[in-house]
Amino acid sequence: MNERMLADLFNHLETVVMERLDDGSFRLVGCVPNWFKRFYPEAVSRKEGLRLQDNSPFLENFCIDAESFWVGKGAGRLKSGTFIEMDPLGDEYAMEASALCSREKKILLIELLGTAYEDRKAVLQKARENVLFREYLEEEVCRRTAKIRLREEEIALRLVWATESRDKDTGAHIRRIGLYSEALAKALGWEPQQADDIRIAASMHDIGKIGIPDKILSKAGKLTSEEFEIMKKHTEIGAKILEGSDIPLLQMAKEIALGHHEKWDGSGYPRGLTGKAIPESARIVAIGDVYDALVHSRIYKPAKPEANALVTMTHGNGKHFDPKIFECFLRILPTFRIIRQEFHGTETMLYLERPQMTLFRRP
Amino acid sequence: MIKKKICMLGAFAVGKTSLVKRFVKGIFSDKYLSSVGVKIDKKKVIIEQQEVDLLLWDIHGEDEFQKVQRSYLRGSSGYFLVVDGARRATLNTAFTLQKRTEETIGKVPFVLIFNKWDLKDEWEIDDKTMDDLSKDGLMVVKTSAKSGQGVEEAFLTLTREILEA
Incomplete structure (x- = not known):
């Protein structure tokens, strides 16, 4: 192969071959491609080796790895990864350096990536634009889902409001039941979405009271057994109001409305379910509802000190309450106390808060 | 003349190259x-009458297609972690890179840049998150490579920190 052919070949390959000299400089081997002369015009005439490191911080850095590679007589090639150099005219060139050992010589190759670089860049550009578009779509879905969620919440709020305008329970009580239930659900390892659902669904637990006559609902004294039988119907009325929806939040609300007076030992109502046959959501709400009723006053009873309330509730563990959830309740009792402190009011009726429509927002 | 190497690190499309171009x-x-x-740019700055030559290593964005090679970080006097305020996930990438950088070159000054301030209305990262990071002792700067807001401040802040380190 004559020298001219070799020069053509080197130009075609767009690769510079250099041998690393003992003084740290590089001696060109074979012909120098034209593009390389833009960066090192002295490359052809220069007798002594080139000090690439002085002109290129990238190569200076790569040479540290290359030295280790040469000393270790590494097999194959050590590649630098793509780097961009700018010629004196401001044009950018993408290159890649490689270190290799050949017949005891330390060889450095610098390859002009040219179209291969442009192709790779185009592929990456497309891939990244796709990722950005996917991220945008996901964000859009989240935004719209949140909007739907707000509408669901508002519908739920209006339903609760309709009940509460007839009941003696307070807005603060409703809010607390939601937050207690959410805290318990989270502590039990529920998914965030479900925990969020129970915060709202729990507030609708007594929605069936809308169907109970005023004389029973508003009675200050003890209910007769007949009246109590009618009162018990609020669970089924609530379930009837909420049933048949394909909205998970309302499905859960139905479970709670129907099941929050069921007891672990089967002595509850309306169906006398036992243990895990009672939906977990209803078992959760039962604990929060009883706790809140005990530690707060009502027009027909004074509030109990928390310690007394806990004694009462402990008697119900395994009878009224699911032991696993009760244990969890005791563990996160400080959270219940914080919720009580933040929403301690008993006087504000929910309907007074109606215009704000923010009842179910977290504190 | 003092020379200092600074790396631009972050997820893809957060604006690393734009910040360097703006600066x-x-x-x-x-x-x-x-x-x-990797593309390296140079810029001379003067900090308290001291000339400093900055070598700005604009390193490709980290994603599933390209990883930042540890050898690129060697010799850095400081670095920027660039985050796109409108893409929360880029903050996680920034922290991953910060961890890897610290494992590679040890503790050197860095500035956390929340870029694309001009698109503030679309941001997913709120002021509280940024304030909390500041309170945790991180240097946080909000920038817009588009308008230039905060860009000079970010580079000068990091340079000052490097000189004081």
Whole structure:
């Protein structure tokens, strides 16, 4: 192969071959491609080796790895990864350096990536634009889902409001039941979405009271057994109001409305379910509802000190309450106390808060 | 003349190249051009009458297609972690890179840049998150490579920190 052919070949390959000299400089081997002369015009005439490191911080850095590679007589090639150099005219060139050992010589190759670089860049550009578009779509879905969620919440709020305008329970009580239930659900390892659902669904637990006559609902004294039988119907009325929806939040609300007076030992109502046959959501709400009723006053009873309330509730563990959830309740009792402190009011009726429509927002 | 190497690190499309272009050349383009590989720019700054030559290593964005090679970080006096305020996930990438950088070159000064301030209305990262990071002792700067807001401040802040380190 004559020298001219070799020069053509080197130009075609767009690769510079250099041998690393003992003084740290590089001696060109074979012909120098034209593009390389833009960066090192002295490359052809220069007798002594080139000090690439002085002109290129990238190569200076790569040479540290290359030295280790040469000393270790590494097999194959050590590649630098793509780097961009700018010629004196401001044009950018993408290159890649490689270190290799050949017949005891330390060889450095610098390859002009040219179209291969442009192709790779185009592929990456497309891939990244796709990722950005996917991220945008996901964000859009989240935004719209949140909007739907707000509408669901508002519908739920209006339903609760309709009940509460007839009941003696307070807005603060409703809010607390939601937050207690959410805290318990989270502590039990529920998914965030479900925990969020129970915060709202729990507030609708007594929605069936809308169907109970005023004389029973508003009675200050003890209910007769007949009246109590009618009162018990609020669970089924609530379930009837909420049933048949394909909205998970309302499905859960139905479970709670129907099941929050069921007891672990089967002595509850309306169906006398036992243990895990009672939906977990209803078992959760039962604990929060009883706790809140005990530690707060009502027009027909004074509030109990928390310690007394806990004694009462402990008697119900395994009878009224699911032991696993009760244990969890005791563990996160400080959270219940914080919720009580933040929403301690008993006087504000929910309907007074109606215009704000923010009842179910977290504190 | 003092020379200092600074790396630009972050997820893809957070604006690393745009920040360098804005700082070095004072220009900006709205078109997103994905970076492949490493490009080094130089910029001279004067801090308290001291000239400092900054070598700005604009390293391709980290994603599933390209990883930042540890050897690129060697010799850095400081680095920027660039986050796109409108993409929360880029903050996680920044922290991953910060961890890897610290494992590679030890503790050196860095500035957390929340870029694209001009698109503030679309941001997913709120002021509280940024304030909390500041309270945790991180240097946080909000920038817009588009308008230039905060860009000079970010580079000068990091340079000062490097000189004081």
